Amino acid sequence: MNNFQYQNPTKILFGKGQIASLDKELPRDANILLLYGGGSIKRNGIYEQVTATLGDRKVVEFGGIPANPEYAKLMEALKVIRELDITYILAVGGGSVIDGAKFLSAAARYTGDDPWKILTDNISVKEGLPFATVLTLPATGSEMNSGSVITRAETKEKLAMGGPGLFPVFSILDPEVIHSIPQRQLANGITDAFTHVLEQYMTYPTGALLQDRLAESILQTLIEVAPKVLEDPTDYTAASNFMWSCTMALNGLISKGVPTDWAVHAMGHELTALYGIDHARTLAIVAPSHYTYNFEAKREKLAQYGERVWNITEGSTEERARAAIVRTEDFFHQLGIDTKLSDYTDDYEGTGEEVARRFTERGWKGLGEHRSLTPSDAEQIVKMAY
Amino acid sequence: MNNFQYQNPTKILFGKGQIASLDKELPRDANILLLYGGGSIKRNGIYEQVTATLGDRKVVEFGGIPANPEYAKLMEALKVIRELDITYILAVGGGSVIDGAKFLSAAARYTGDDPWKILTDNISVKEGLPFATVLTLPATGSEMNSGSVITRAETKEKLAMGGPGLFPVFSILDPEVIHSIPQRQLANGITDAFTHVLEQYMTYPTGALLQDRLAESILQTLIEVAPKVLEDPTDYTAASNFMWSCTMALNGLISKGVPTDWAVHAMGHELTALYGIDHARTLAIVAPSHYTYNFEAKREKLAQYGERVWNITEGSTEERARAAIVRTEDFFHQLGIDTKLSDYTDDYEGTGEEVARRFTERGWKGLGEHRSLTPSDAEQIVKMAY
Numbered sequence: 001m002n003n004f005q006y007q008n009p010t011k012i013l014f015g016k017g018q019i020a021s022l023d024k025e026l027p028r029d030a031n032i033l034l035l036y037g038g039g040s041i042k043r044n045g046i047y048e049q050v051t052a053t054l055g056d057r058k059v060v061e062f063g064g065i066p067a068n069p070e071y072a073k074l075m076e077a078l079k080v081i082r083e084l085d086i087t088y089i090l091a092v093g094g095g096s097v098i099d100g101a102k103f104l105s106a107a108a109r110y111t112g113d114d115p116w117k118i119l120t121d122n123i124s125v126k127e128g129l130p131f132a133t134v135l136t137l138p139a140t141g142s143e144m145n146s147g148s149v150i151t152r153a154e155t156k157e158k159l160a161m162g163g164p165g166l167f168p169v170f171s172i173l174d175p176e177v178i179h180s181i182p183q184r185q186l187a188n189g190i191t192d193a194f195t196h197v198l199e200q201y202m203t204y205p206t207g208a209l210l211q212d213r214l215a216e217s218i219l220q221t222l223i224e225v226a227p228k229v230l231e232d233p234t235d236y237t238a239a240s241n242f243m244w245s246c247t248m249a250l251n252g253l254i255s256k257g258v259p260t261d262w263a264v265h266a267m268g269h270e271l272t273a274l275y276g277i278d279h280a281r282t283l284a285i286v287a288p289s290h291y292t293y294n295f296e297a298k299r300e301k302l303a304q305y306g307e308r309v310w311n312i313t314e315g316s317t318e319e320r321a322r323a324a325i326v327r328t329e330d331f332f333h334q335l336g337i338d339t340k341l342s343d344y345t346d347d348y349e350g351t352g353e354e355v356a357r358r359f360t361e362r363g364w365k366g367l368g369e370h371r372s373l374t375p376s377d378a379e380q381i382v383k384m385a386y
Numbered sequence: 387m388n389n390f391q392y393q394n395p396t397k398i399l400f401g402k403g404q405i406a407s408l409d410k411e412l413p414r415d416a417n418i419l420l421l422y423g424g425g426s427i428k429r430n431g432i433y434e435q436v437t438a439t440l441g442d443r444k445v446v447e448f449g450g451i452p453a454n455p456e457y458a459k460l461m462e463a464l465k466v467i468r469e470l471d472i473t474y475i476l477a478v479g480g481g482s483v484i485d486g487a488k489f490l491s492a493a494a495r496y497t498g499d500d501p502w503k504i505l506t507d508n509i510s511v512k513e514g515l516p517f518a519t520v521l522t523l524p525a526t527g528s529e530m531n532s533g534s535v536i537t538r539a540e541t542k543e544k545l546a547m548g549g550p551g552l553f554p555v556f557s558i559l560d561p562e563v564i565h566s567i568p569q570r571q572l573a574n575g576i577t578d579a580f581t582h583v584l585e586q587y588m589t590y591p592t593g594a595l596l597q598d599r600l601a602e603s604i605l606q607t608l609i610e611v612a613p614k615v616l617e618d619p620t621d622y623t624a625a626s627n628f629m630w631s632c633t634m635a636l637n638g639l640i641s642k643g644v645p646t647d648w649a650v651h652a653m654g655h656e657l658t659a660l661y662g663i664d665h666a667r668t669l670a671i672v673a674p675s676h677y678t679y680n681f682e683a684k685r686e687k688l689a690q691y692g693e694r695v696w697n698i699t700e701g702s703t704e705e706r707a708r709a710a711i712v713r714t715e716d717f718f719h720q721l722g723i724d725t726k727l728s729d730y731t732d733d734y735e736g737t738g739e740e741v742a743r744r745f746t747e748r749g750w751k752g753l754g755e756h757r758s759l760t761p762s763d764a765e766q767i768v769k770m771a772y
Contacts, residue, residue, distance in 0.1 A: 001626040003401025007556075008394070014643065015389025175387075207623035210607040210630050217599035224595060237593035240387040244596050244643070257400065257630070 001208040004256040010144045011170040014244065016236075018172045019046070019134060022053040022090075025170050026132065030088035032059045033081055035101050037093045039063055044180035046136055050092055060084055065093065068272070068279075069100035071116065071152040074107075078115065081108050081129070089131035091168075095140025098133050102148035102166045105129045118161055119150060125163030133171040137181060138243040139189035139280070141196060141250025143171035158269055173247065175239035183230060187335040188280035190226045193246040194219060194331070195283040199262050200255040202291065202301050203369035208257045212304070215254045219309045221245045226335060263367035264290050267378055270355045277344050284332040284339050289384035291325050293377065294368065341386050352383035387594045390642040396530045397556040400630065402622075404558045405432070405520060408439040408476075411556050412518065416474040418445045419467055421487050423479045425449055430566035432522055436478055446470055451479065454537040454544065454658070454665075455486035457502065464493050464501065467515070475517035477554075481526025484519050488534035488552045491515045504547055505536060511549030519557040523567060524629040525575035525666070527582060527636025529557035544655055559633065561625035569616060573721040574666035576612050579632040580605060580717070581669040585648050586641040588677065588687050589755035594643045598690070601640045605695045607631045612721060649753035650676050653764055656741045663730050670718040670725050675770035677711045679763065680754065727771050738769035 013021045026032070032054070041047040051059070062077045080086065081104060091101035105128030107115040118125065125146075135143045142148065146166040151158045178186065201215040222245050228238035248254070267290070268282030277285070291298055299321045306312035306324030315323065332339050341348045356379035359367075367373035373381075399407050412418070418440070427433040437445070448463045466472065467490060477487035491514030493501040504511065511532075521529045528534065533548040564572065587601040608631050614624035634640070653676070654668030663671070677684055685707045692698035692710030701709065715725050727734045742765035745753075753759035 001401070001561075001623065001630070003404065005397065005399050007397035011391065011393035013391050015387070018389065170393075207626070209610060209623070209627045210603060210634065213603035213606055214600060217596060217603050220599055221596040237387065237595070240593070240643075241595045244387070248596065257626075 001211070001257040002206060002259070006252060006256045007164070008144065008167065008252055010167045010251075012144060012173060012247070013170060014173045015240070016174060016176055018174045019049045020053050021172060022050060022134070023055060026054070026057065026090070027088065028057065030057055031084065031086050032057055033077065033084075033086040033089045033104075034059050034061045035065060035077065035089055035091045035093070035097055035104070036061075036063045037065045037067075037097045040180070041092055041136060044136075044177070046092065046134070046177060050090075050134055060086065065097045065100045067096050068149075068151040068158065069096045069103065071103075071150055072154065074100050074103050074150070075115070077104055078107050087129070089129060090134070091131060092134040092136060094135070094137030095142040098135070098140070098142040098168070099148040099150065101131045101133065102128070102142070102146070103150050103161065105131045105166060106161065106163070116152070119159040123161070123163070125161070125165045127165040128163075130169050133168045135171060135173050135243070136177050137185060137189060138173075138178065138246035139185075139192040141193070141247055143168060143173065144247045144251040156273065158273060173243055175236060175243045178229070178233045178239045178243070181233065183336070184278075186229055186233065187337055188278050189246060190222055190229065190242065190335055191280040191284050191332060191337050193249040194222050195264060195280070195287055196249040197222075197254065198287065198328075199264060200258065200260045202298055202305065203259045203261055204297065205300050205304075206258055211254055211256065211258050216305070216308050218245050218249050218254070219305075223309070223331065226331075230335065259369040261369045263373055263378075266359075266367050267355060267382060270358055271341065271351070271382075274351065274354065275345050275347075281337055281344070284329075284337045285341050285344070285385045286381065288325055288329045288339055289381045291328070293381045293384060294373075295321065297368075297370070339385075341382070348386050351386070352379040352381075355379060355382050387597070387643040388592060388645070392638060392642045393550070394530065394553065394638055396553045396637075398530060398559060398633070399556060400559045401626070402560060402562055404560045405435045406439050407558060408436060408520070409441060412440070412443065412476070413474065414443065416443055417470070417472050418443055419463065419470075419472040419475045419490075420445050420447045421451060421463065421475055421477045421479070421483055421490070422447075422449045423451045423453075423483045426566070427478055427522060430522075430563070432478065432520070432563060436476075436520055446472065451483045451486045453482050454535075455482045455489065457489075457536055457538040458540065460486050460489050460493075460536070461501070463490055467494050473515070475515060476520070477517060478520040478522060480521070480523030481528040484521070484526070484528040484554070485534040485536065487517045487519065487554075488514070488528070488532070489536050489547065491517045491552060492547065492549070502538070505545040509547070509549070511547070511551045513551040514549075516555050519554045521557060521559050521629070522563050523571060523575060524559075524564065524632035525571075525578040527579070527633055529554060529559065530633045530637040542659065544659060559629055561622060561629045564615070564619045564625050564629070567619065569722070570664075572615055572619065573723055574664050575632060576608055576615065576628065576721055577666040577670050577718060577723055579635040580608050581650060581666070581673055582635040583608075583640065584673065584714075585650060586644065586646045588684055588691065589645045589647055590683065591686050591690075592644055597640055597642065597644050602691070602694050604631050604635050604640070605691075609695070609717065612717075616721065645755040647755045649759055649764075652745075652753050653741060653768060656744055657727065657737070657768075660737065660740065661731050661733075667723055667730070670715075670723045671727050671730070671771045672767065674711055674715045674725055675767045677714070679767045679770060680759075681707065683754075683756070725771075727768070734772050737772070738765040738767075741765060741768050
């Protein structure tokens with residue numbers, strides 16, 4: 001087990017009816033920016049539930065945060081925060097809205113001239129404007145971590161930021177919010193959370209026996225509930241385990257003491273940038289090829305995963321490891337997620353080269369748990385995913 | 387899954403050499419009370435490691451906190467805190483020293499006339515004097531929770547306290563500290579952590595699929611590392627997983643969304659009070675009888691535990707559940723822990739009645755996950771453990 005530090009101060013309020021807790025959790029004298037996305041919260045009743053609990057607090061609404069939270073839009077929100085002396089951000093939405101709130105939390109307290117530098121200069125944010133979340137789409141885990149990814153259309157950049165000051169003060173997780181989520185987004189959420197776990201688990205053994213089992217627990221739970229979530233989002237047992245699994249998949253706990261990969265995300269981000277493919281779907285495209293390409297390095301963990309998560313007990317280590325990749329791809333298919341780039345675009349020729357070119361251009365230092373994958377490796381992996 | 391709230395702000399610094407982090411984590415201007423137990427830290431080198439990092443901070447030592455932290459002794463420490471304007475407590479020890487630090491943290495900020503009322507009046511402590519811990523004995527999980535149990539010899543009372551203000555600011559978990567722990571205490575630590583998980587898991591199914599698997603992960607890890615920890619405490623993989631499992635067993639996570647039992651602890655405490663048997667050993671005495679006595683209510687979970695944790699796949703639900711109890715008792719035996727009261731005392735006749743009498747005298751409201759066990763049930767359970 002590697003040395004680690006772990007701290008996660010976010011308060012979680014989980015379960016049916018928890019949105020009503022907002023009144024108790026939010027400071028009475030808060031001057032609130034209510035941040036949300038494309039307006040689905042006004043159609044599914046969540047907006048009414050939220051505003052009903054805010055009482056006579058001062059609330060300014062700011063909607064329209066897009067699926068990949070866009071810098072230009074967020075700068076408009078920042079202007080509102082500054083002009084109206086906002087003291088608290090309440091993000092009601094999925095990962096994009098919450099990631100946007102994290103940028104705003106940091107930018108509101110940033111004293112430099114250009115808030116974009118928070119991202120380009122890799123500033124670790126020690127203190128931000130307080131913010132809380134009401135999660136409406138289980139997937140990213142952003143509701144219980146301090147990381148954020150912001151997109152800037154103008155420069156075609158998608159950059160990460162974070163810091164110990166960017167944990168939500170509290171997050172409300174009511175599994176009943178998934179009732180109105182379209183199948184496509186439910187499948188994306190399951191795939192996203194599943195891949196988050198794989199990125200922190202599918203590396204090499206380091207004697208982190210407990211962490212391995214915790215990661216496997218989340219994978220097993222997602223596999224168990226996935227068909228039920230898709231078949232009937234009102235199945236509360238399925239919905240609640242889906243939601244809590246998504247949060248636990250990326251709240252920092254399972255990555256402590258182990259190496260992490262995150263190469264699937266790095267390559268996936270480029271496919272989103274190039275073709276606008278849903279983030280989760282790019283992960284399902286890249287992951288099987290990535291594990292096949294890096295088979296030798298990941299063989300032991302692949303076999304362990306096959307045995308413990310997929311009950312593959314027959315065959316050699318190599319055979320169990322190979323079978324585990326097949327089962328993973330089958331799982332994505334069962335969710336209705338296609339796993340080849342050619343399923344999404346006819347214009348895939350040259351994508352491997354383009355991804356490699358982009359990585360090279362940025363002076364990429366190496367991907368994966370050994371930071372050893374080169375742009376040329378990424379090219380091969382993406383080509384395997386055509 | 388039941389509704390729940392979860393928040394745990396304690397910062398964990400885990401791994402080899404982490405004691406040196408004290409210098410960075412402790413405020414420079416802190417006026418520190420260094421709290422410890424019987425002095426083993428002066429024999430095993432931990433005292434030197436700790437004091438070497440404290441630099442020129444003002445430090446007052448207070449040793450001698452006994453195995454069940456004693457109120458009278460703690461009141462002496464409280465006097466020191468008040469007289470010397472202590473601003474920070476550093477607890478170096480196991481669960482007893484850390485529990486003692488929690489009482490002192492609360493008492494130092496308590497404005498009433500008699501600090502014992504913090505326990506008798508069940509005061510939820512919102513804010514205490516800041517304190518941190520260096521864990522020297524994995525077992526109780528006190529290093530990452532906000533609960534404490536204090537003993538008062540004068541009145542033969544052993545009472546619990548806690549509150550959101552009683553989480554350690556940070557805790558240092560260096561698995562190498564177990565090198566010098568006697569076998570008896572290592573076996574106790576494993577048994578204590580294992581039973582902590584059972585108390586939060588061995589109830590009835592509530593559709594908390596993820597929590598069940600997380601609990602099972604800790605049990606599986608403890609079973610895997612237990613023989614290695616006892617055979618060679620310098621086996622770092624075994625030591626680190628043992629230590630992290632003990633913390634994860636009682637940091638609040640696995641109890642969220644599920645019913646909890648804690649009847650084994652309630653009965654066990656009485657056996658410690660009556661015969662001075664080590665806390666962990668009383669749990670091993672009571673648990674098998676408790677699960678046998680409450681077999682019908684716990685059958686489903688016992689069978690699930692047997693199947694997933696002990697790989698008992700043959701037989702009916704009832705047979706797997708019965709076999710799981712046998713395997714649990716065998717596990718304790720393999721740790722060198724006797725599981726019958728008569729293994730510890732010849733004077734056991736009448737113990738069941740005495741435990742029942744004590745519960746009745748206190749106006750007991752019912753034990754177990756249904757709060758339905760009566761003093762008479764406890765009497766039968768204890769008698770089954772003779």
